Amino acid sequence: MSSTRFFWVGGLAVVLPVLFFGADAKGIKEPLGLLPIQFPRENPYTPEKVELGKLLYFDKRLSSDNTVSCASCHHPDHAFTDGGATSTGIRGQKGGRSAPTVLNRAYSLNQFWDGRAGTLEDQAKGPIQNAIEMGNTHENVVQTLRGIAGYRAMFKKVFGTEDLTIDHVAMAIATFERTLLSGDSAYDKFKAGNKKALTDAQYRGLHVFEGKAKCDQCHEGINFTTNAYHNLGVGTDKPSPDEGRFAVTKNPADWGTFKTPTLRDISKTGPYMHDGSLKTLDEVVDFYDKGGLPNKNLDDKLKKLNLNKDEKKDLVEFLKSLDGNSWQSIKEPSKFPQ
Numbered sequence: 001m002s003s004t005r006f007f008w009v010g011g012l013a014v015v016l017p018v019l020f021f022g023a024d025a026k027g028i029k030e031p032l033g034l035l036p037i038q039f040p041r042e043n044p045y046t047p048e049k050v051e052l053g054k055l056l057y058f059d060k061r062l063s064s065d066n067t068v069s070c071a072s073c074h075h076p077d078h079a080f081t082d083g084g085a086t087s088t089g090i091r092g093q094k095g096g097r098s099a100p101t102v103l104n105r106a107y108s109l110n111q112f113w114d115g116r117a118g119t120l121e122d123q124a125k126g127p128i129q130n131a132i133e134m135g136n137t138h139e140n141v142v143q144t145l146r147g148i149a150g151y152r153a154m155f156k157k158v159f160g161t162e163d164l165t166i167d168h169v170a171m172a173i174a175t176f177e178r179t180l181l182s183g184d185s186a187y188d189k190f191k192a193g194n195k196k197a198l199t200d201a202q203y204r205g206l207h208v209f210e211g212k213a214k215c216d217q218c219h220e221g222i223n224f225t226t227n228a229y230h231n232l233g234v235g236t237d238k239p240s241p242d243e244g245r246f247a248v249t250k251n252p253a254d255w256g257t258f259k260t261p262t263l264r265d266i267s268k269t270g271p272y273m274h275d276g277s278l279k280t281l282d283e284v285v286d287f288y289d290k291g292g293l294p295n296k297n298l299d300d301k302l303k304k305l306n307l308n309k310d311e312k313k314d315l316v317e318f319l320k321s322l323d324g325n326s327w328q329s330i331k332e333p334s335k336f337p338q
Contacts, residue, residue, distance in 0.1 A: 030181060031326040033188030034222055037106045037178055043121060043171045045178075049158045053176025056169060058332050061148075062141050063134035065090050070127065070173065073099040076330045079268035080180060085276025089133040096242060098276035101269045103327055104262055106178040109227040113258045113274045114245045120174035125166060138166040145169065150337025182264040182324035190321075198321055205318025208311050213288070215315075217301055224263035224322065231256040232302060233293025234273045242275065255297050267320045281316045 028045070030036055039045040056062065057070045073087040074080045080102040082088070087099045097113055105111070111123035127133040128141055145151045145164055155164040158172065187206075189197035198206065209215045218226055229245045236256055245254040258274045272278040278287060287293075289312065292302035307315070 028179060031183030031188075031324060032192060033183040033185065033324075034104070034181060035107070037181075039175070039178060040119070040121075043175060045175060046158065048154070049172050049175045050179055051176075052154045052158050053172035053174070054330075055151075055154075055333055055336055056173050057176055059336050061144055061336075062128060062136065062169075063090055064136040064140070068134050070124075071332060073127075073133070074102045076327065076332070079103060079182075079265045080327070081269045083270075085271050087133070089130070090135040093132045095132050097274050098271065100261055101265065102177050102180050103182040103324075104223050104264055105180070107223045108225075108262075110259070114248050115229065115259055116248045120177055121167070121170040124170040124173040124177075128166075141169065142166055148337050154337060180330065181326050184326060185264070185324040186321040187318075188324070199317065201314045201317040202321040203318075204311075205314035205316070205321075208307065208315045209318050212311065213305050213307065213315060214301075215288075218260045219263050225260045227259065229254060229257035229259055230299040230301065231295065231297045232258075232273070232287075233295045233298050234258075234277060234287075235275050236293055236295035244274070253297070256295060257297070257299075263319060263322050265323050267323055281319055282312070285312045285315055 028037060037045075060066050060069045060072070062069060068090050072089075073082045075082060077083075082099045084099070086097060087095045089095060100113065105120055108120075109115075111117040111120060112126070117123040117126060125138065128136050129138060142165060145155070146162070152162045152164070155168055156162045159168050186197045186202065190203075218228065218230060220226055231244070233256070235241050241256060243255055245257045245259075246252070248254070266272075267281065270279060270281070272281070272284050278284050285307070288302075289305045289307050291304040292298055
């Protein structure tokens, strides 16, 4: 008989059977404040797969010129972002969007700012063949990895075959990414009963977050996101605005909408918004306080907040209380399979 778990979907706590997702991973202890990770039935957890995925994640040989890896845009030194407004790919090419953190992607639904990938496995394949990012082809990556004896042995151990495929590559990377977790923050300790875990400013900021500012309309649940899409107006005043999710769905209601990101470790993942246009959390709070940027599709949740100076300061302090633990021990490998 299968057990059940709560998941946050569109702002609602939904009960789904574990059987749908696969089993909990033995040996993984989620930090305080998080739920057990659910690994897909078609891509179950093993420690060996995590280790393989970690090597692939950091290996620049997956790019066409051996200069870019997954970690180039999602590095532990920057809480699994890259610290830039927009990301840099092969030959110094600049993308149009900011790299979101990989932390807690295990609790996410569709991937990318526009949700064009349904799973982490699908997402892992995208940058490899993106001309600006890694500039490679799936076929060439597979050929490269098949030519590395050390990788052939690892893929055989994990998947039972040396005849590795791009799906095997994606499954290994996605498994590693599902283990990148952020929890055990001051906020989590406070919710668990330690009333001294938050500073006075953070406690006041929590009340601004849930009260006057109503941030939890979109940033809720264990990962502080509904996984939904909203138009805040960011970039809509540019000559050629990023269409956001509209480019995926072709639904006019999705024009200029982007996925609500997690607030976990938000103080470490700036600059902010899908285009990295806001450098600091103070700027982000000011932007929301003004009610976003008016445009033809501005979300109706965006209203002027009229926060005073102290409320803004306290809100920023509360956001810092979401800085978590467990991921800081992840380091780039010193050597790779040969």
